[in-house]
Amino acid sequence: MIALSLLFLLALCAGVLSGVVGTGSSLIMLPVLVAQYGPRIAVPVMAIASLLGNIGRVIVWWHEIRWRPVLAYSLTGVPAAMLGAHTLMSVPPVVVDVFLAAFFLAMIPLRRLLRRSQIHLRVWHMAVAGGIVGFLTGFVLSTGPLSVPIFTGYGMSGGAFLGSEAASAVLLYAGKLGTFGVAGVLTPLVIARGLAIGLALLVGSMIAKRLVQRLQTHTFEFLIDAVLVAGAASMIAPQCNCWAMH
Numbered sequence: 001m002i003a004l005s006l007l008f009l010l011a012l013c014a015g016v017l018s019g020v021v022g023t024g025s026s027l028i029m030l031p032v033l034v035a036q037y038g039p040r041i042a043v044p045v046m047a048i049a050s051l052l053g054n055i056g057r058v059i060v061w062w063h064e065i066r067w068r069p070v071l072a073y074s075l076t077g078v079p080a081a082m083l084g085a086h087t088l089m090s091v092p093p094v095v096v097d098v099f100l101a102a103f104f105l106a107m108i109p110l111r112r113l114l115r116r117s118q119i120h121l122r123v124w125h126m127a128v129a130g131g132i133v134g135f136l137t138g139f140v141l142s143t144g145p146l147s148v149p150i151f152t153g154y155g156m157s158g159g160a161f162l163g164s165e166a167a168s169a170v171l172l173y174a175g176k177l178g179t180f181g182v183a184g185v186l187t188p189l190v191i192a193r194g195l196a197i198g199l200a201l202l203v204g205s206m207i208a209k210r211l212v213q214r215l216q217t218h219t220f221e222f223l224i225d226a227v228l229v230a231g232a233a234s235m236i237a238p239q240c241n242c243w244a245m246h
Helices: 002-021 025-037 039-060 067-086 093-117 123-139 144-153 158-182 188-214 217-245
Strands: none
Touching: 002 025, 002 039, 002 188, 002 217, 025 039, 025 188, 039 158, 039 188, 067 123, 067 158, 093 217, 123 144, 123 158, 144 158, 158 188
16 A cells, blocks of 8 residues: 555656656656566556546646647557557567667757757658657657657647647557557556556646746756656666676
């Protein structure tokens, strides 16, 4: 009971961070869940929790969601997420982790370059990006930071970014969970744990609204860059430990 209570409090804090920046809950919760339950349980538990957390952001920012890029992103992203979940074991995780870490770091200067040059992604770019990110979402633990530069590159910020990114994530995670359900991974215990942690993420996301409304633009941009750096570190650190052991 104490362990579950601590997980709930940690998830509440993660939900607030995700509600402010648009991502980060998986980066915080997944290492803890893997250590507590092992990866086979942690991944579907986090998928359920992330679905609820993103539903919270959708509720909070419903009136600011830009549905056209969301639908374009999800049209390719949902089937790609299902395909990625099916091919989970076919690609060495180290390859994916190193690629994502490099991508996260490259996105920091690229986001600033796009903003300064006033080049914005178009709807068809969102469809292409949705297919790529959706596939990766299907078989890696956390791709939240990938969607940040994509939606901000479309010209979104603040509530429009948070709500639109969350709406697309809800659809992608629903596709991933559907695949897990068919595979028989979603046991009653996994569902119960996912709902408990997801409820904390949902509440945290809703609490974050007041913080977002008070944030200045440069602070918001700094937090996004910080999450991208943390995302890269979370991908590289386990591999460095493995190499050190060898």
